[in-house]
Amino acid sequence: MSIKNFKNTIFLKVFLLIFMAIFLVLSIFSYEVTRLQKESILETIQSQAKSMADSIIFSNSEFMIIDDEIKILEFVYDFVQVNKVIEQLIVSRRNGNDLLIQVNKWELKENTIKVDDKDQVKEEKERYSIGFSKSLNKNVFKYSYPVYLTAIHWGWLHFELSLDEYNKKLNSMYNQFLLLAIIIFFSTLIVSFLIAKMVSRPIVKLEEISEKIYSGDLSKRVNVKSTDEIGKLSITFNKMIDRLEKSQLELRKSHFQLESRVQERTDELENKSKQLKELNDNLESRVQDEISKRQKQEQLLIQQSKLAAMGEMIGNIAHQWRQPLNALGLVIQNIQLSYMMDEMNEEFLDKSVEKANLLTKSMSKTIDDFRNFFKPNKEITEFKLDVAINNSFELIGSTLNHNNIELEYDFNEEIVVIGFPNEFSQVILNILTNSKDAILENKIKNGKITLEIKKCSDYGYVTIKDNAGGIALNIINKIFDPYFTTKEEGKGTGIGLYMSKIIIEKNMNGQLSVDNTNLGAMFTVKVPLCII
Ligand SMILES: Nc1ncnc2c1ncn2[C@@H]1O[C@H](COP(=O)(O)OP(=O)(O)OP(=O)(O)O)[C@@H](O)[C@H]1O
Numbered sequence: 001m002s003i004k005n006f007k008n009t010i011f012l013k014v015f016l017l018i019f020m021a022i023f024l025v026l027s028i029f030s031y032e033v034t035r036l037q038k039e040s041i042l043e044t045i046q047s048q049a050k051s052m053a054d055s056i057i058f059s060n061s062e063f064m065i066i067d068d069e070i071k072i073l074e075f076v077y078d079f080v081q082v083n084k085v086i087e088q089l090i091v092s093r094r095n096g097n098d099l100l101i102q103v104n105k106w107e108l109k110e111n112t113i114k115v116d117d118k119d120q121v122k123e124e125k126e127r128y129s130i131g132f133s134k135s136l137n138k139n140v141f142k143y144s145y146p147v148y149l150t151a152i153h154w155g156w157l158h159f160e161l162s163l164d165e166y167n168k169k170l171n172s173m174y175n176q177f178l179l180l181a182i183i184i185f186f187s188t189l190i191v192s193f194l195i196a197k198m199v200s201r202p203i204v205k206l207e208e209i210s211e212k213i214y215s216g217d218l219s220k221r222v223n224v225k226s227t228d229e230i231g232k233l234s235i236t237f238n239k240m241i242d243r244l245e246k247s248q249l250e251l252r253k254s255h256f257q258l259e260s261r262v263q264e265r266t267d268e269l270e271n272k273s274k275q276l277k278e279l280n281d282n283l284e285s286r287v288q289d290e291i292s293k294r295q296k297q298e299q300l301l302i303q304q305s306k307l308a309a310m311g312e313m314i315g316n317i318a319h320q321w322r323q324p325l326n327a328l329g330l331v332i333q334n335i336q337l338s339y340m341m342d343e344m345n346e347e348f349l350d351k352s353v354e355k356a357n358l359l360t361k362s363m364s365k366t367i368d369d370f371r372n373f374f375k376p377n378k379e380i381t382e383f384k385l386d387v388a389i390n391n392s393f394e395l396i397g398s399t400l401n402h403n404n405i406e407l408e409y410d411f412n413e414e415i416v417v418i419g420f421p422n423e424f425s426q427v428i429l430n431i432l433t434n435s436k437d438a439i440l441e442n443k444i445k446n447g448k449i450t451l452e453i454k455k456c457s458d459y460g461y462v463t464i465k466d467n468a469g470g471i472a473l474n475i476i477n478k479i480f481d482p483y484f485t486t487k488e489e490g491k492g493t494g495i496g497l498y499m500s501k502i503i504i505e506k507n508m509n510g511q512l513s514v515d516n517t518n519l520g521a522m523f524t525v526k527v528p529l530c531i532i
């Protein structure tokens with residue numbers, strides 16, 4: 001509801017209420033005054049009529065006693081002519097005709113007193129009223145006066161008086177009343193207006209302030225000084241605004257704080273997203289860099305692994321060659337001896353050359369074996385586990401012999417697996433070499449390496465156990481890491497097991513794991529079976 005409507009409603013209600021109240025009171029008052037005024041006018045006319053009646057009776061009492069009709073008529077006729085106010089006068093006798101006298105007119109009429117009334121002797125009283133006169137055909141003031149002569153009811157004087165004077169007075173009274181009514185109406189209007197304004201002003205004020213509060217302006221206060229309920233309401237209202245203002249201030253403050261925090265966070269986020277974008281932009285090149293770095297490292301690893309393998313190979317070749325070289329030396333020595341002792345003949349020479357040829361052939365085979373062994377397989381192929389393991393034995397067998405390490409194995413079962421056979425043999429060679437190194441390092445007297453093969457579900461398994469004492473628990477999880485070695489510098493590079501794990505797990509989809517037994521380490525190589 002707008003202020004205007006509200007104002008109108010409250011104001012109008014109060015105004016109408018007060019106006020109606022005042023108007024009602026004044027109306028009742030005016031009605032009463034008018035009624036009294038009217039009565040007083042009637043009473044005046046009545047007293048005038050009474051005095052006329054008294055005067056007629058006084059002047060005619062003698063004629064009335066003797067019932068002299070003519071004398072009475074003369075007197076009354078003259079009386080009516082003089083007193084203009086009388087329109088008609090009937091002298092009604094109990095014993096005789098009625099005398100009807102009007103201005104310039106009179107007549108005798110039949111008695112109007114009822115027969116019953118004539119017999120009964122009862123106290124009669126004057127009567128008056130305003131009523132319609134049939135003979136005059138208009139409204140008149142009717143006044144009936146009982147005539148008593150020496151306590152006897154002689155008859156009646158029925159006056160019918162003109163209402164002109166009465167109407168005149170009434171009209172002037174009405175005119176005065178109308179004027180008064182107009183004055184009263186307007187003063188009532190003004191008074192009602194002022195009272196309504198006075199009563200509704202504080203409420204309107206309250207409403208105005210409420211409207212301002214609603215639209216967000218909390219600076220205004222209600223200024224009502226009265227001590228009534230509205231005054232108290234205003235004080236409470238002002239307190240309420242104070243509190244509202246305070247809480248709004250706090251709210252605004254926390255809103256600002258929140259806003260600045262959100263701004264901070266947004267800035268932070270923007271920075272982060274900028275950094276992220278930069279990072280993202282650089283990521284590709286960084287990934288590329290990392291990949292090439294990794295590739296270089298792997299390349300280096302492969303190179304190092306190759307060098308290490310070469311070292312092993314040379315060591316193994318040396319062991320393989322030791323026996324034929326010795327034999328070759330003996331052949332040469334024998335040739336020299338027989339020459340010095342002059343026992344040299346063609347047959348001996350042929351035999352010696354044949355022997356030497358056999359020995360050099362065997363040495364050359366050794367080199368071929370190694371070369372084939374280190375040639376990487378290009379395609380995945382099926383191969384027998386025992387054959388691949390035997391290839392490794394060929395290469396390391398004499399080294400183990402030389403170091404008095406027993407090799408125990410029993411390959412009854414033929415297990416065909418799938419993968420790269422040369423690489424697989426290389427893995428077995430790595431594990432055997434590590435066992436040999438551990439046995440030598442720990443100076444185990446009866447060094448022994450045991451190999452077993454078996455198949456289970458879809459995989460072929462090779463277990464290689466030694467009795468070198470096992471791997472310390474604090475390093476067992478690191479032995480497959482690249483460059484992890486416990487060997488002296490120059491003796492180990494720490495990439496043997498790392499390369500072996502890559503070959504078995506990445507290239508052949510198998511698994512290479514380690515465990516300790518009571519005596520030493522146990523390596524398990526798991527490779528998928530060839531299922532035709
Ligand atoms: N059978 C074993 N018994 C005890 N320790 C072992 C055995 N096999 C491997 N290790 C430990 O694991 C380490 C890592 O072996 P890995 O073959 O990867 O490297 P390496 O033998 O030290 O060097 P290389 O690269 O020349 O092979 C070894 O240094 C050794 O400490």
Ligand SMILES: [Mg+2]
Pocket residue numbers: 430433434492496497
């Ligand atoms: Mg090794």
